[in-house]
Amino acid sequence: MKKVVLLLTLMSLLALTACGGKSTSTSGSASGEEFVVGTDAAYAPFEYLKDGKIVGFDVDLLKAVMKEAKLDYKLKNTGWEPLFASLRDEQVQAGISAITINDKRKQSYDFSAPYFESINKILTKQGSNIKSVDDLKGKKVSVQNGTTGQEALEKKFGKDNASVKKYESNVLAIQALLNGEVDAVVADNTVVDEYAKNNPDKKLVVVNDKTNFESEYYGIALPKGSKDKATVDKALKKVIEDGTYTKIYKKWFKVEPNLDALKK
């Protein structure tokens, strides 16, 4: 009996030292140590789950960029807001999630060069009288919490507008429209266009409003001051220039990308 206890104590001690050794080792990603990339895999066609796997345009692009950068990486489905917290705590070394580069975010995170142009759009039911952002006044609108869609609505209607309903994921924001809890959803054009197209039975329409919504650009997010930014930028540039980006783009969107739009 005593022997068993002694053995167990010894084993747990060994386990403890093993952990201690790992956590004190210096972190460094370019040197072959684990490079974790966070995402919110609920934003088709950019990142979503299919048969338990994370797939999408961003996923393919990331793979090409990481290969070019010679970074051994792991993609982790963190969710949207936890992704930003993980970037701040450096629990992840990068984030790819259709993330719009903007001045506010640039204060807390670094970004790669832009890789995709986007704009917010309104998703609503067919027959709805919502034809522009102005028509959303007094209506219930859902957004994914902490997105540029939320920001655009708050800018237009004021921050304390109770009719803007925030959801943890865009899937839930769309669900709210389908359930009749809200009159419209505001999210990125490619996402709402795809959703309306792929779900004709839901009888939805997409409303474009270029006066109230502005053009945005996605970037790969990195912790502020990340030493990996130059590596990621160089690899992304190569992937865009050597035709890999175009191949991935055509696979997902069936049309040629406008590479000039990324050069600004």
Ligand code: ARG
């Ligand atoms: N582009 C928008 C933003 O950066 C929405 C992105 C949401 N991405 C996601 N994977 N849910 O705010």
